[in-house]
Amino acid sequence: MPTRDGADRLLRRVVRDGGGWTVLLTVVALVGAAAELALPAALGLAVDAAVGGTASWWPAVACALVAGLLVTDILGDLAAGYGTARATLLLRRRLLRHLFACDVRTVRRYPVGDLVGRLVGQSADAGQAGTAVVFGVVALVPPVGSVVALILIEPLLGITLLGGLVVLAVLMRAFVSDASAAVTGYQRVLGGIAGRLLEALGGARTIAAAATVDPERDRVLAALPELRRYGSLGWRLLAQASARTAAVGPLLQAAVVAVGGYALTVGWLTPGQLVAAVQYAALGAGLGAVLATLHRLVRARAAASRIAEPLARPARRYGDEALPPGRGELRLRGVEVHREDGRPLLRGVDLLVPAGSTLAVVGRSGVGKSTLAAVAGRLHDPDAGEVLLDGTPLPRLSPAALRRGIGHAFDRPVLVGETVHDAIGLALPPESADPPAGANPATAPVLAVTRAAQVADVVARLPDGFRTPLSEAPFSGGEAQRLGLARAFCAERVLVLDDAMSSLDTATEHRISQAVAEGAEGRTRLVVTHRAATAAAADLVAWIDDGRVRAVGPHRRLWADPDYRAIFTPAGDPR
Numbered sequence: 245m246p247t248r249d250g251a252d253r254l255l256r257r258v259v260r261d262g263g264g265w266t267v268l269l270t271v272v273a274l275v276g277a278a279a280e281l282a283l284p285a286a287l288g289l290a291v292d293a294a295v296g297g298t299a300s301w302w303p304a305v306a307c308a309l310v311a312g313l314l315v316t317d318i319l320g321d322l323a324a325g326y327g328t329a330r331a332t333l334l335l336r337r338r339l340l341r342h343l344f345a346c347d348v349r350t351v352r353r354y355p356v357g358d359l360v361g362r363l364v365g366q367s368a369d370a371g372q373a374g375t376a377v378v379f380g381v382v383a384l385v386p387p388v389g390s391v392v393a394l395i396l397i398e399p400l401l402g403i404t405l406l407g408g409l410v411v412l413a414v415l416m417r418a419f420v421s422d423a424s425a426a427v428t429g430y431q432r433v434l435g436g437i438a439g440r441l442l443e444a445l446g447g448a449r450t451i452a453a454a455a456t457v458d459p460e461r462d463r464v465l466a467a468l469p470e471l472r473r474y475g476s477l478g479w480r481l482l483a484q485a486s487a488r489t490a491a492v493g494p495l496l497q498a499a500v501v502a503v504g505g506y507a508l509t510v511g512w513l514t515p516g517q518l519v520a521a522v523q524y525a526a527l528g529a530g531l532g533a534v535l536a537t538l539h540r541l542v543r544a545r546a547a548a549s550r551i552a553e554p555l556a557r558p559a560r561r562y563g564d565e566a567l568p569p570g571r572g573e574l575r576l577r578g579v580e581v582h583r584e585d586g587r588p589l590l591r592g593v594d595l596l597v598p599a600g601s602t603l604a605v606v607g608r609s610g611v612g613k614s615t616l617a618a619v620a621g622r623l624h625d626p627d628a629g630e631v632l633l634d635g636t637p638l639p640r641l642s643p644a645a646l647r648r649g650i651g652h653a654f655d656r657p658v659l660v661g662e663t664v665h666d667a668i669g670l671a672l673p674p675e676s677a678d679p680p681a682g683a684n685p686a687t688a689p690v691l692a693v694t695r696a697a698q699v700a701d702v703v704a705r706l707p708d709g710f711r712t713p714l715s716e717a718p719f720s721g722g723e724a725q726r727l728g729l730a731r732a733f734c735a736e737r738v739l740v741l742d743d744a745m746s747s748l749d750t751a752t753e754h755r756i757s758q759a760v761a762e763g764a765e766g767r768t769r770l771v772v773t774h775r776a777a778t779a780a781a782a783d784l785v786a787w788i789d790d791g792r793v794r795a796v797g798p799h800r801r802l803w804a805d806p807d808y809r810a811i812f813t814p815a816g817d818p819r
Contacts, residue, residue, distance in 0.1 A: 276312070279313050281390070286306040331372075356443075358435035367547070379537045391406050391528060419484075426474050428550075431547065560622075563642060567737070571766055593793055599768055606774065606786070623652065633737065648671075650738045653731070662713060668710075669734070689734065697727070739768070775812070785799050
């Protein structure tokens with residue numbers, strides 16, 4: 245969990261991110277506050293001039309001050325809107341980049357719906373920090389200025405107003421403390437509901453097939469009563485603070501008016517000064533703007549705390565080395581990976597995948613096969629040990645070198661990009677990934693990998709071929725897997741295929757297996773599989789059992805072990 249200092253540092257950065265708009269808002273707000281403080285004095289002098297029967301330019305000054313207030317309000321709203329938008333944009337960009345830079349396991353600690361809530365809702369609340377801070381500081385100017393002005397007019401009036409403001413400040417401090425806890429709890433529970441909702445939507449077909457709509461709805465909304473409690477508490481605290489302010493404010497104003505009336509009768513004040521005193525009393529006691537600003541600050545700080553939490557997670561560090569000389573030898577030395585609770589998932593894995601060979605990784609469900617594949621391509625780093633590509637530890641490679649050297653394909657690939665061409669060329673250098681103009685808008689590398697993955701005919705049938713938007717390309721599970729394979733084929737040295745052919749029919753799988761084995765141009769292949777035929781076609785098989793490498797050897801030799809054969813039988817787990 246982030247510390248308060250972490251949330252406060254983030255808020256300070258958000259304030260700075262407002263840039264020139266925050267500066268403009270500060271200047272405009274201060275000018276408006278000064279005009280607001282000058283207006284009662286100008287009105288009082290205008291009244292005295294009228295009572296005395298003398299000509300004066302104070303009414304014109306008062307009109308000019310009113311016009312100035314209108315202008316500053318308009319400019320203030322404009323600066324606040326643009327400043328908040330800019331700060332929110334930079335905050336969302338910072339959070340998104342950090343999440344992509346983090347270890348995969350780190351990101352998986354947060355439900356996707358919860359992260360979306362932080363990225364969308366909480367970022368918008370925190371992005372208002374600059375505006376809230378400026379308005380919060382400026383909102384104190386009228387009360388403080390009113391006290392000073394009343395002291396200058398008549399010290400007893402200033403003391404009366406100051407005493408009432410101290411009482412209101414104590415009440416507001418209690419509101420800030422209680423409201424912070426309510427808003428933080430509300431945002432936390434809302435993020436949990438969003439996470440469960442997104443999970444349910446992702447499994448909508450399964451839920452419908454199992455006829456478990458009602459239980460799933462109850463699961464998603466189980467925290468709704470808690471959300472309601474936090475929401476009701478927040479609004480109740482705001483209502484109580486508003487009621488107290490509304491009750492004390494008029495009493496305070498009445499007290500100042502009473503003291504001012506007495507001062508007028510004994511000759512301490514002129515009629516114009518009494519008018520000014522009444523205006524200052526109303527200005528000083530009207531703390532509704534202060535309360536609204538405090539509420540905005542509370543929401544911004546609570547949101548900043550939620551965003552600071554994932555930002556505090558360490559990002560992966562990369563080196564700056566290019567791909568070393570070699571043909572794709574992959575070596576794992578003493579690799580260990582632990583679960584969240586500290587239990588080992590991989591334990592002391594030592595494994596060598598010779599350059600240009602195919603290594604099949606097999607084992608029952610939960611023994612660490614996919615984790616081994618993720619570590620092999622540095623989707624996340626091991627807790628101990630190291631992974632080397634052609635003798636170079638993966639953390640020493642630059643992101644571009646790592647992307648060029650190792651490609652991943654998964655059982656359920658997520659296609660990313662605007663078009664089909666973007667999705668396939670995601671791992672290519674920009675000059676090879678950008679589609680050219682023309683009748684056949686695909687680069688040569690993209691065409692080559694789509695043919696190798698047996699998916700070129702699928703793309704050709706799309707309305708706009710490679711330029712078809714992904715949102716308009718209805719791919720089946722097997723077609724999506726082939727596109728994922730095509731994307732992985734862009735790598736130059738190592739292909740990590742994590743059950744990447746599970747949704748393919750037998751004929752297509754055979755053709756792709758041939759393409760991987762024969763057309764991979766010497767690239768090393770690490771294939772996680774549950775199919776005996778795939779294991780038999782590999783040069784070597786790594787048998788993973790309980791987080792350890794139980795045996796490494798040709799499939800035909802391992803087949804003599806009944807425990808090994810049980811992995812591929814229907815009674816065994818399909819993973």
